[in-house]
Amino acid sequence: MSAVWQYYTLDDATSKTATCKICNDNISRGGTSVANFNTSNLIKHLKTRHAKEHDKFTGAKRKNKDEPQQQTLEAAFQRRDKFPRDSPKATKITDKIVEFIVLDDQPLSVVGNVGFRRLMEHLEPRYCLPGRKYISDTALPKLYEAVREHISCMLKDVQAVSFTTDIWTSDVCLMSLLSLTSHWVDRESTFTPRSAVLHASEFRGSHTGAFIAEAIEGMLLQWKIPKSNVHVVLRDNANNMKKAMDEMDVPSLGCFAHTLQLVVHEGLLSQRSVSDALANGRKIVAHFKHSSLATARLEDLQKDLKMPTKRLHQDVATRWNSTYYMVESLLEQKRSISAYGADYDxxxxxxxNQWALLEKTITVLAPFEELTRQMSSSTSSAAEVIPSVTVLKRLLARENEEDTGIKTMKTTLLEAVQKRFKTIENEPLYTVATLLDPRFKDRYFTGADSIKHAKGALTREVEKMEALLSSRTTAEGAEAVPGNPSKAPRMEAQPDSSSRKSSLKGLFEEILQAHDEERGPSSTSSTQVQIQTYLTEQTIPRSDSPFQYWGVNQIRFPTLASTAAKFLCSPCTSVDSERLFSVASNIVNARRNRLGGERAEMLIFLKKNLPLLLKL
Incomplete structure (x- = not known):
């Protein structure tokens, strides 16, 4: 409402005149109907007859921020003009659109979709949305180079890098990708473990060891990473991968999770009675997976029985733990499945007997499932392999009253574990990493000879590191982290997000308590003194972080800390590569089955690594 009405009154809303409060004159409202009324005559009357009040009125009008201001002609034309494509505003919006495409697995063609274009037109009419070709050929490579440069800077001064690698073949097009993911410890940020995808390159031709080795060497060359800086490559147990690492002459280890897969299949799932029970269970699950009517009937039965409404889990042949989850879901829904079988085919x-056998199978496989979950986490390292196998052997060898009917299963699995992991305590990549993990140290080796060989390997590695550090011009003191170095760090134990009861509870602590090492004669060499001092100190809780420990204690054990940064950067599984290919299957899908290998690699690279740049 106009401020002029503070000087006038109306008899009613339809009155053709308004009465001036100052002089009581009746002033025309400038029309014959309500639709034509205006305030021009009222303002003119104030201006000619009451100058003082008119000045107050115009001042109030200027101060009223809620009063809509008419746009100037120049401003109106500027609002109609589009941003130049290279303007800062347009460039920023384009960058955000590319991030949206990458992070949310959107197709490049989304910029041509009607709904998206209407949204952008509404948000910023002056922005000219680029086409798919510009996004694909210009904007995407620009972001790729920025992220690549950021990772290059992160890897610049790293002396030891571990890698995971694997090959993936698409289900929707004839494309195979060879991945290479790097893992290292960032000592500049208090021993923080880092990882970045370097490549997910299209891999043409035969998947032989020679071709794989040639491809990976080319990847390392592109990133200017010498093979001398390659600490270890985690791979699957396929012969072509083993041969490729031998061709490259770099250390390599098999995936711990894949080896556990072989142990379970060899030790348990290959038994005829178990296989038959699993086959019947698999058919039952498939029945409900392929029939919406059967699923609806089962859900109704679950509600009638006051059970949680859940669907059965389908297993995958290449992942034994998916078989565990399938059996677990069958046992959970035993009542509803039995009720269904009474009414329907x-x-x-x-x-x-088979239900009872499945229950026993779950009991035996529970510790394997727990270990697989723990070892597949992003923070697990090669240092956890020897302690985990030691605990697993002790658990399987232990007899108790609950083992009735499953002793044979446990014995078979124990033999498979001993067979598959019989050489791990002779592998320096495992033994040295275990010694350098302050949660384990030398407490989980199974014999005095193993401890002796492990300490010998550690001594050699520390001496090599000491020689390397002495030849470098960078002073180790510059990397010291403030804090009290005399105490090991304590981290707040994180509650387990899983509701599963731990099958391994107490076994790690039991081994620590039972450990009573026979001390040899003390050595006077600085290397031996540093190692002995570290090993004789109490281990930190298993819930604490070994990286945080070394971040605090590297000033006390500088050479040991540098060696720990090298050995603890190695993961124990190639799960990172499998997770990478889950991303790949979302990018190279049925909607984008014609996506080229170069563009696919850019999208996968950015999807995994862009959070490093954006600090998401």
Missing amino acids: LPATLTA
């Missing part, structure tokens, strides 16, 4: 049924 099932392709297979489980006998009472």
Whole structure:
């Protein structure tokens, strides 16, 4: 409402005149109907007859921020003009659109979709949305180079890098990708473990060891990483991968999770009675997976029985833990499945003996599932392999009253574990990493000879590191971290997000308590003194971080800390590569099955590494 009305009154809303409060004159409202009324005559009357009040009115009008201001002609034309493509505003918006495409797995063609274009037109009418070709050929490579440069800077002064690698073949097009993911410890930020995808390159031709070795060497060359800086390469147990690492002459280790897969299949799932029970269970799950009617009936039964409404888990042949989850879901829904079988046909049924066998199978496999979950986390390292195997052997060898009917299963699995992991305590990549993990040290080796060989390997590695550090011009003192170096760090134990009861609870602590090392004669060499001092100190809780420990204690044990940075950067599984290919399957999908290898690599690279630049 105009401020002029503070000087006038109306008899009613339809009155053709307004009465001036100052002089009581009746002033025309400038029209014959309500639709035509205006305030021009009222303002003119104030201006000619009441100058003082008119000045107050115009001042109030200028101060009223809620009063809509008419746009100037120049401003109106500027609002109609589009931003130049290279303007800062347009460039910023384009960058955000590319980030949106990368982070949310959107197709490059999204910039041509009607809904998206209408949204951008509404948000910023002056922005000219580029086409798919500009995003693909200009904007995406620009972001790729920026992220690549950022990772190059992060890797610049790193002396030891571990890698995981694997090959993936798409289900929707004839494309294979060879991945290379780097892992290292960033000592500039208090011993923080880092990882970055370097490549997910299209891999053409035969998947032989020679071709794989040639491709990986080319990747290292592109990143200017000498093979002398390669600490270890984590791979699967395929022969072509083993041969490739031998061709490259770099240290390599098999994936711990893949070896556990072989242990379970060889030790348990290959037994005829177990296989038959699993086959029947698999048929039951498939019945509900392929029939919406059967699924609806099962859900109704679950509600009638006051059970949680859950669907059965389908297993995957290449992942034994998926078989564990399938059996677990079957046992959980045993009542509803039995009720379903009483009223409707099932392709297979489980006998009472088979149900009991599945329950025993779950009991035996529980510690394997728990270890697989723990070792597949992003923070697990090669240092955890020897302690985990030691605990697993002790658990399988222990007899108790609950083992009735499953002793044979446990014995078979124990033999498989001993067979598959019989050489791990002779592998320096494992033994030295275990010694340098302050949670384990030398407490989990199974014999005096193993401890002796492990300490010998550690001594050699520390001496090599000491020689390397002495030849470098950078002073170790510059890397010291403030804090009290005499105390090991304590971290708040994080609650386990899983509701599963731990099958390994107490075994790690039990081994620590039972450990009673026979001390040899003390040595006077600086290397031996540093090692002995470290090993004789108490281990830190298993829930604490070894990286935080070394970040605090590197000033006390400078050479040991540098060696720890080298050996603890190695993961124990190639799960990172498998997770990478889950991203790849979301990018190279049915909607984008014609995506080229170069563009696919850029999208995968950015999807995994862009958070490092954006600090998400």
